[in-house]
Amino acid sequence: MNPDLLAASLLAVVTAAVGRRDEAEAARLSVGDIALERPRNRDHGDWATSVSLKVAKRIGLAPRALAEELVPGIQAIEGVAAVDIAGPGFLNIRLDAAAAGMLARTIVEAGADYGRTETLAGQVINLEFVSANPTGPIHLGGTRWAAVGDSLARILDASGADVSREYYFNDHGAQIDRFARSLVAAYQGEPTPEDGYGGQYISDIADRVVARRADLPSLEPAELQEAFRAEGVDLMFGDIKQSLADFGVHFDVFFHENTLHEDGAVERAIARLRELGHIFDADGAVWLRTTEFGDDKDRVVVKSDGEAAYISGDLAYYLNKRERGFNRCIIMLGADHHGYVQRLMAMCAAFGDTPNETLQVLIGQMVNLVQGGTPVRMSKRAGTVVTLEDLVELVGVDAARYALVRSSSDSNLDVDLDVLQKRTNDNPVFYVQYAHARTHQVARNAAAAGVRREEGFAAEALVEESESILLGALAEFPRIVAQAADLREPHRVARYLEELAASYHRWYDSCRVAPQGDDAVEDVHRARLWLNDASGQVLRNGLDLLGVSAPERM
Template sequence: MTPAELAEAVLAAAHAVFADRELDRSALPEHTTVERPRNPEHGDYAATLALQLSKKVGLPPRELAAALAAELASTSGIKSVEIAGPGFLNIRLDAAAAGQLARSIVEAGEEYGRSDRLAGLKINLEFVSANPTGPVHIGGVRWAAVGDALSRLLRATGANVGTEYYFNDAGSQIDRFARSLLAAARNEPAPEDGYGGAYLAEIAEQVTARRPDVLTLDDAAAQEVFRVEGVALMFTEIKSSLRDFGVEFDTYFNEKDLHDRGELEHALTRLREQGHLFDSEGATWLRTTDFGDDKDRVLRKSNGEWTYFAADCAYYLDKRERGFDRVVIMLGADHHGYVGRMKAMAACFGDDPEQTLEILIGQLVNLVRDGAPVRMSKRAGTVVTLEDLVDAIGVDASRYALARYSSDSPIDIDIELWTRATRDNPVYYVQYVAARTASVGRNAAEVGLTRGDAASFRPELLDHEKENELLKALAEFPAVVAAAAELREPHRVARFLEDLAGAYHRFYDNCRILPRGDEAVTDLHRARLWLNDATRVVIANGLRLLGVSAPERM
């Protein structure tokens, strides 16, 4: 019996009690949940439905809990129901009901853990969005790993997700990039405010190969060539690096398109219609202080130039007009001040920013070697890049390490730890279970052990303490996936997988799966093979949500 099936049984019992006592059935929720008690001695699951409903129907919670317990006691698969505290229901399953989960997981395969919790919600998820002035630095790589994992989680819980990379090919940073490329092509020192790193010489060389005449042009014309060609080459490289990292976006959105299509004027018109624009000293302002911002914001300067914030407004409106219910933006640690103005801007458009806009802030990442931060890249100069991280520890370890921690916490990635083939390396610890469960399957086939068909499965034989512990861990996976998606916290999946790996190792060490020598294959061997294979399914599903492989051999 899965937690979802048990929750349905609790709700069905409530319907029966309400009908028998002629209580107001409109008070019953459409869905309920059960939770794992912190103390295993309190049972397999706890339900709080009696506490939630008692006030609505005017019954003491323990009285309502007693009625629910009596109804549940006759439910197939439930061994006992106890009332605790003010009205908790502590539920124990019989071994057969608990063990059936192994079959349910194997039969569900990749679908196990998925749900429709967020069905009907259309989310635009923007992450990385680094300007094409250099390779993706390690802070952007964190968002690549976390953002891609979050998109997988949201889709696994039923949301319609569009992933998006926003890039700017105009503005002062791009001008500095173009001047830096021109200097590199001329073998001159980089401008004082320019960019450094060997990658500039590589890009400059490619531009001059495409346009051999570029160095014969005057400075302005040459700089424009390097701007157009250099940005295109740099962005192609960024996309290629992200693709090699397992990250591809549904949409690559160019800020220039907002200007070319008149989207900034369109946004200005909408904001004026909402009554939040005003003109002062020749400039056009948005009165964001009406919605809690610390100051009003200029959208168009007195000289007619648009501000970056005007493009932000147009881009947000564009997403909403494309039909997205919620706009989620992932930003670096230096963007805390951005949150208030963006929330105010959404309100100026007439939206409820608590419903339509989320801004997630990620903290810093350091790559550490021998206890000291790695601060320089051989290719990019002053920043550590995606390629540096992958070269140091590999794609799987990089993605797992970056997704393993809450994104609002700074992290140090220790090269020695994450390349170690030992249990203290978290990704190795989890992937080893993937490989071990696959190995058990291969070895079982060699000795003629198969699971058999579902009808011959005897789940009641899975009554060992370590089997029960593993089954309980497997049962938690759907709730972990749902919570990770709803709270935007992919690290919950990683930590779950590590706990699950520990439960499997204890099961493996205490409960022999394969027959010894000439020992005959028994129903217990088959039942344990079901449990082994169920673990493989959940480990693989969890790693897939993080964009990490589940190897069959290590």
């Protein structure tokens, strides 16, 4: 049985019971009150709900008393075989084989839409991630955000949100000047400036600027610096975009920081905050009173010399996002920005918005590459840091993306290159992809043996324990996707896929889809083909949410 259908049926039973005591309370009930989950112990049934504990106190009943009242109505739901009460009022529900098995058909017929929900409908989300400075290749921290951010965008979209992927292009500030000076030094054959950028990529970009600009020898020093700044940033950012595209990451918006300072956006943001009473002037500078909103000190927005402080760009950029219609702004930052979160939340509150709701900040921790038990620290191209291109060259896009997204991003991550280069079950991405490829091999073998789905589906034939476990795992997918979206944790999808792959492999070992020898094709073979294909569909849908391919042969 489709879990959504079961939840709707349970809601009807609960609404009727509550309505007998309090019609107004009954009208407020929703599917969210049902809290349908798969029991950890399958002996407890196919589904469990804590609805009695959630609702009973609202109508003056003990949870167990309400549970006892609900049992007859739940038992009357078509496809429910038994209902048991556990503890203070938990309800454990067991489906009959036919009702449980129908999920396989539901999944196959839903196809790529299985797992998609509307839990975040109405949320218009701006998801800003990577946003690496255009002064060098993307390092491992940015690569992690590329994998996690793109996966999160896919998961949010699958949960009904309207998502825009955005890259904040830092083309304003001192780091761009240092980059330009480094290029000029490379062009002139001089050492890298003390505060500059090193690595082979600097020389490569300098050579490409020379190929673009025949007039370089005739330029004055200031003009030369500007030429290398403009051309170098353009080339570097082009390389970054290409690296991300090759990694399967595409952005809807590339927002240039410099525009905020050129089109008056900073002044408009300050004016808005002044109207709201949160801007004050002192010591010749313009200040934002962030201490009113939990910050440890007030922040200078415009310095006494008239130069805009760093936070001024944040104010303008946030207001710009809100004016573009986004009601949720998510920013993904590296661990070195952890101390910046509180002032961003204060900024959000100053504009009259809700911190950690209208604005959310996700912090990602460090990534370390390990090979042969030894940390990998140097890049062939960048010299000082390992880059996105280095990782992809070593293990490929699929393994890189999967490895970076399968662990919670708020914890440090050690990526073992030796494991990722193996084509064995020790390699998590191989394990999941192999399960998907196996579903296609099973389907090909079944077709050769004359087993065809279109000839019928006897859901009641799926009675083996491994089939029940696999169906249970498949039923969890929509909940996992919704949970990953709500908590902003794509790693939950990856971990789920590994559990699903394990359930599928165990089922494969114990149940045949194609008949042996000259045996006739029976209902059980066709039912198992439906289950096999449903498994392949969910594995494919899940891998797609992570931006990882689902090969049909391996």
